[in-house]
Amino acid sequence: MWKIPLFDIGFNEKEMIAVQEVLSSGWLTMGEQTEMFEREFADFINVKHAIAVSNCTAALHLANLSLNIGEKDEVICPSLSFVAGSNSIVYTGAKPVFADIIDLSDFNISPVDIEKKISARTKAIQIVHYAGNPCNMDHIMEIADKHGVYVIEDCAHASGSEYNGRKCGAIGDIGCFSFFSNKNMTTAEGGMITTNNDGLAEKIKLMRSHGMTAMTLDRHKGRAFSYDVVELGYNYRIDEMRSAIGIVQLEKLEDDNIRRREIDQIYNERLADVCCIKVPFNVKSDSSSHHIFPVLLDKEISRQGFMKVLKSNGIQSSIHYPPIHLFDYYRRNSGCHEGMLPTTEDVAQREVTLPLYPSMRDDDVHYVCDSVIEYIKKEQDN
Ligand SMILES: *Cc1c(COP(=O)(O)O)cnc(C)c1O
DSSP: OOSBOSOOOOOOHHHHHHHHHHHHHTOOBSSHHHHHHHHHHHHHHTOSEEEEESOHHHHHHHHHHHTTOOTTOEEEEESSSOTHHHHHHHHTTOEEEEEOEEETTEEEEOHHHHHHHOOTTEEEEEEEOGGGOOOOHHHHHHHHHHHTOEEEEEOTTOTTOEETTEETTSSSSEEEEEOOTTSSSOOSSOEEEEESOHHHHHHHHHHHBTTBSSOHHHHHTTSOSOOOBOSOOOBOOOBHHHHHHHHHHHHHHHHHHHHHHHHHHHHHHHHTTOTTEEOTTOSOOTTOOOOOEEEEEOTTSOHHHHHHHHHHTTBOOBOSOOOGGGSHHHHHHSOOOTTSSHHHHHHHHHEEEEOOOTTOOHHHHHHHHHHHHHHHHHHHHO
16 A cells, blocks of 8 residues: 555544444434534634535535525636536536636636626635635635625635634635545545525525424424425435544644644745745645645656656655546536636646645655655656
8 A cells, every 4th residue: 555645534542432422322313413513613613603414515515505506697616626616516507617726826716817707697606725725715705795796615625724814614605614534624424514694504404404494303302293395405414423523523623734734844845945846825824724735847747757656655646636627527518628727727737736644744744755856856867
């Protein structure tokens, strides 16, 4: 296997005990663990409502639906992201309209391009805090206010990220978090929706569970005997085992993110001045969750060769991301084509993501840096 994997989960006996306690309790879904997980997550993000769901894709889908986004509507989103973001827009019947990233040192969606892409049909802007680096939310909220459109924050990378003293996920109308196994905190599969809007929260809670007015727990506790169905809902529920894991993982998040920052700093110090390689987001604030560590190779460096050499040294690397607008499905169905988003396309061909996880030792980080520097030197000599 890998000497240094791309990411690693940080479970110990605490998660095991939490799951065992749920199993022994006999209450497996939509119970007190989920209520507690939601309350603690809401407090952490400092929002009124947090609603736990089965994954972030479901969260994004419900976010769009709760804002009444549907056919003939457009939602602006990045292409340099995971396909779940734009898929969740397509599920509603709306059209994802892709905006380019800022530049080669900031891979976040460009507010300038967002504004260019706003039309009479635009209903929302769905941004991603790439690698955990907060987008320029002041500018994005200003554009949204000016044009009367909603803002959804895809915070899949940004558990714990802050922007001007506020947590990501508390700034737009709705925040969507992922607890997939490679994210900063994980429940294996899982997600969370955050909002300060009471009406949206109520609607999202209904839609998470078939649009039903009374939950199993209410009926169990004798609070309700029957139910009505008042929205077209889904089964996007989380379960009690996952919520119990989530409570433990949330406790570890801040320390984990501090360790991630230290690793990020070592990478930065060692790689910032290496020629043929650029480190984006290098004017970093302390407010990123440091979800991943992306680098940009110069055009003359072969990415495949680079990743192969890392692999032969036992180091796993990845690409974030193949651009969504150039996927076959999006070319065929959303009128996408090459040349639409020049900066996204350029970065997508040259980006490589290096390993980053809290249990990574300083030695491990130096080993990755040594491998990177050695390869670059060899390439230059050729
Ligand atoms: C992981 C991820 C998602 C999807 O999360 P799931 O919980 O796996 O559904 C969405 N957007 C981004 C940017 C992601 O990284």
